[in-house]
Amino acid sequence: MSVSRRKFLGWLGAAGAGVISGGTAKAASNKHFKGYPDSMGVLHDTTLCVGCRSCEAACNKVNALPAPKQDFTDTTVLERKRRTDSSAFTVVNRFKQSESDKQPVFVKKQCNHCLEPACASVCFVGAFKKSPEGAVTYDESVCVGCRYCMIACPFEIPAYEYDKALTPRVVKCTMCHPRVLEGKLPGCVEECPTEALLFGERNKLIKAARKRIARFPERYVDHIYGENEMGGTSWLYLSARSYEQIGMREDLGVTPAPKFTEGILSAVPIVAGLWPVLLTGIYAVSKRKDKVAQEEQSQAVAEAVTQAESQAEVKLKKALVLAKKEKEMAVKKEARKALEKAAKAQKAAEKKAQEEATEK
Amino acid sequence: MSDEAVLNTKPITPPAQSLYTPFNVIAGIILIVGFIITIRRFTGGLDAVTNLNDNYPWGIWIGFDLLAGVALAAGGFVTSAAVYIFGMKRYHSAVRPAILTGFLGYALVVIALHYDVGRPWRLPYPFIAQQGTTSILFEVAACVALYLTVLFIEFSPAAMEWLGLRRARNIVVKLTMLLTIFGVILSTLHQSSLGAMFLMAPSKLHPLWYSSYLPVYFFISSIIAGLSMVIFESSLSHRYFAHKMDEAHLNEKEGIAFGFAKAAALVLFGYFAIKVVGIAMDNNWHYLTTSYGTWFLVEMLGFVALPCFLYAVGAREKNLNLIKWTSALTVFGIVLNRLNICLIAYNYHLPADEKYVPHWMEIAISLFIVTLGVVAFRFIVTRMPILYAHPDYQDEH
Numbered sequence: 131m132s133v134s135r136r137k138f139l140g141w142l143g144a145a146g147a148g149v150i151s152g153g154t155a156k157a158a159s160n161k162h163f164k165g166y167p168d169s170m171g172v173l174h175d176t177t178l179c180v181g182c183r184s185c186e187a188a189c190n191k192v193n194a195l196p197a198p199k200q201d202f203t204d205t206t207v208l209e210r211k212r213r214t215d216s217s218a219f220t221v222v223n224r225f226k227q228s229e230s231d232k233q234p235v236f237v238k239k240q241c242n243h244c245l246e247p248a249c250a251s252v253c254f255v256g257a258f259k260k261s262p263e264g265a266v267t268y269d270e271s272v273c274v275g276c277r278y279c280m281i282a283c284p285f286e287i288p289a290y291e292y293d294k295a296l297t298p299r300v301v302k303c304t305m306c307h308p309r310v311l312e313g314k315l316p317g318c319v320e321e322c323p324t325e326a327l328l329f330g331e332r333n334k335l336i337k338a339a340r341k342r343i344a345r346f347p348e349r350y351v352d353h354i355y356g357e358n359e360m361g362g363t364s365w366l367y368l369s370a371r372s373y374e375q376i377g378m379r380e381d382l383g384v385t386p387a388p389k390f391t392e393g394i395l396s397a398v399p400i401v402a403g404l405w406p407v408l409l410t411g412i413y414a415v416s417k418r419k420d421k422v423a424q425e426e427q428s429q430a431v432a433e434a435v436t437q438a439e440s441q442a443e444v445k446l447k448k449a450l451v452l453a454k455k456e457k458e459m460a461v462k463k464e465a466r467k468a469l470e471k472a473a474k475a476q477k478a479a480e481k482k483a484q485e486e487a488t489e490k
Numbered sequence: 491m492s493d494e495a496v497l498n499t500k501p502i503t504p505p506a507q508s509l510y511t512p513f514n515v516i517a518g519i520i521l522i523v524g525f526i527i528t529i530r531r532f533t534g535g536l537d538a539v540t541n542l543n544d545n546y547p548w549g550i551w552i553g554f555d556l557l558a559g560v561a562l563a564a565g566g567f568v569t570s571a572a573v574y575i576f577g578m579k580r581y582h583s584a585v586r587p588a589i590l591t592g593f594l595g596y597a598l599v600v601i602a603l604h605y606d607v608g609r610p611w612r613l614p615y616p617f618i619a620q621q622g623t624t625s626i627l628f629e630v631a632a633c634v635a636l637y638l639t640v641l642f643i644e645f646s647p648a649a650m651e652w653l654g655l656r657r658a659r660n661i662v663v664k665l666t667m668l669l670t671i672f673g674v675i676l677s678t679l680h681q682s683s684l685g686a687m688f689l690m691a692p693s694k695l696h697p698l699w700y701s702s703y704l705p706v707y708f709f710i711s712s713i714i715a716g717l718s719m720v721i722f723e724s725s726l727s728h729r730y731f732a733h734k735m736d737e738a739h740l741n742e743k744e745g746i747a748f749g750f751a752k753a754a755a756l757v758l759f760g761y762f763a764i765k766v767v768g769i770a771m772d773n774n775w776h777y778l779t780t781s782y783g784t785w786f787l788v789e790m791l792g793f794v795a796l797p798c799f800l801y802a803v804g805a806r807e808k809n810l811n812l813i814k815w816t817s818a819l820t821v822f823g824i825v826l827n828r829l830n831i832c833l834i835a836y837n838y839h840l841p842a843d844e845k846y847v848p849h850w851m852e853i854a855i856s857l858f859i860v861t862l863g864v865v866a867f868r869f870i871v872t873r874m875p876i877l878y879a880h881p882d883y884q885d886e887h
Contacts, residue, residue, distance in 0.1 A: 252627060252687075252690055254616045255612075255621075255622050256620045273608070274607050274612040274613060274615050276607050276608075277548065280544065281547055281687075281688075282690040284694070290542075290544060292537040292542060293536075295533055390689045391689050397705075401678050402675055402679070405671070405678060409575050409671045410671065413575045413577070413667070416575070417577065
């Protein structure tokens with residue numbers, strides 16, 4: 131097949147463009163984020179929580195959130211299960227084993243500040259960052275509002291300001307990052323009256339939690355929630371009941387969220403590199419096939435023509451020979467006829483002459 | 491022939507006829523309602539027109555307009571690859587309508603995204619402000635932006651022939667091979683990536699739909715959607731724009747339907763098989779007996795296996811009518827699959843009363859955007875050489 135220079139350059143261009151379009155995503159997926167070892171966290175011992183909602187009030191205050199519909203001292207809001215929303219970074223839920231359960235469990239819910247956050251991994255403008263101090267922070271100034279972070283978060287934390295027309299933001303707990311940088315405690319931790327919340331280095335918190343479990347094995351289930359969930363979170367939990375019973379999913383696994391898409395991201399350069407070569411090859415093959423088919427066809431036609439021609443020639447020759455023969459035969463026949471006629475005439479003449487002679 | 495083609499460039503409705511045709515009236519009402527809701531959306535925020543909430547940040551504008559929209563616009567890359575790369579020249583007359591449908595499809599997807607995202611004027615931010623390259627959505631955004639450009643260039647020769655820009659048109663036509671290959675790369679990447687987006691939510695998407703094969707499912711089913719949309723769109727075009735078609739289009743019509751139906755039957759069969767492999771790999775058989783399992787079987791049997799069978803029968807018995815209806819069924823099945831993944835099987839762990847049901851205004855906007863597409867399609871095919879070869883460029887194919 132013939133490939134013009136222009137076509138060849140075109141294919142090269144396609145290959146090049148493909149590689150460029152795939153390169154960036156791969157480069158990023160190679161970066162393995164391991165979390166910051168000295169980062170801070172909070173240990174939430176649910177066995178100590180009394181459901182007073184002071185943490186909610188403190189959070190509302192330090193983050194200057196809108197005033198709630200029901201006052202923070204009103205515990206009737208605990209009747210139904212709540213989640214974080216655009217006006218509440220944190221909520222406390224009550225879990226009863228039965229309607230008559232005299233010892234309900236209270237659990238505070240807020241962003242768990244994953245070591246490798248799903249929200250940061252899926253954000254296509256990189257608005258979320260895991261800070262070395264432990265907080266997962268959000269940069270409103272670049273957020274497009276696609277809300278993929280909300281789809282991806284396994285803990286169902288980020289909320290959105292759906293009511294704002296021009297400046298809607300994703301809203302979630304900041305682990306009081308600005309306060310922590312100033313050396314203060316997060317608002318909720320500071321206000322907690324029962325020490326159900328403990329702020330400190332995550333590594334030390336894990337050790338402290340283990341100690342509590344070891345000292346009171348009958349009080350705690352032997353599991354620090356958040357130590358390994360989704361690759362580990364900065365917020366850690368202790369519980370007397372299975373976490374499933376207090377509204378926390380135990381089926382999340384220990385794989386950090388970015389791993390879920392790592393495989394497919396690494397397929398990008400394969401597609402971008404392989405397709406142009408493969409497709410160009412297929413194109414060349416199909417072109418070649420067409421050409422071969424065409425050549426074969428014209429060859430077959432030519433052959434058929436020559437064959438027909440030679441056949442016709444033979445036929446003609448035969449016909450000519452036949453005609454010649456026929457002609458000869460006809461001539462012979464005519465000649466014979468003429469001779470016979472002449473002979474007859476001669477005979478007749480002789481006969482007549484004889485008769486005339488006898489008459490005489 | 492050329493005389494006929496010149497006659498054909500006249501507008502579809504003679505000027506004497508009333509503007510109040512049923513099509514115009516219905517389209518007009520939808521567009522006016524859509525326009526009013528648009529104002530509401532951009533002055534009152536998403537809350538004013540949608541039922542989106544913190545558990546369901548994505549509604550039908552993503553499930554239908556984006557996910558289904560992109561899949562159904564796959565006809566462009568499927569057809570141009572078949573004709574230009576695989577050399578199936580007998581389908582040549584299907585290329586331009588398919589490219590046009592694809593181009594309009596992607597353009598509408600981008601319009602729909604402006605309604606859905608919180609701050610649409612920031613849509614270029616992933617490229618100009620800060621790149622979140624670990625995000626599958628970044629890949630989707632980059633590929634969709636590039637592919638929309640590719641489709642625009644692929645479509646432009648028709649517009650240039652119409653406008654008489656011969657030289658520009660000839661330059662663009664020379665790029666056909668390059669654009670086709672580039673289009674296939676981009677389509678492979680973003681069609682699969684739309685599925686890969688949900689790889690992030692293994693705890694939220696029901697196990698029957700969640701699979702590490704999601705990207706493959708999305709890509710393969712986009713080929714099915716593309717093939718079916720070409721058949722579907724061509725049967726509608728033959729019904730309403732037959733007078734715009736030249737002999738080549740009318741002659742190739744049946745061959746395209748039979749060929750594409752056969753291809754779709756094969757791809758549907760393969761799709762069914764890899765779906766089963768996915769279930770087997772994760773050993774999810776036991777979910778089939780649950781209510782979600784029943785729904786999964788409805789999708790798999792009613793909208794994958796059944797169309798596969800019907801396409802095969804239609805292609806074998808040369809039954810054009812059956813193929814036509816099967817293409818509609820298949821298109822519906824693809825839409826259902828995308829809605830299942832994005833909405834119905836998403837958040838399967840939440841109680842029924844917390845499930846999202848679209849607001850009527852969300853549906854109205856989706857309808858508005860589809861109507862925009864139909865009106866634009868009609869405007870273009872009644873003016874530009876889409877369903878016939880332009881007489882000046884008759885012999886070039």
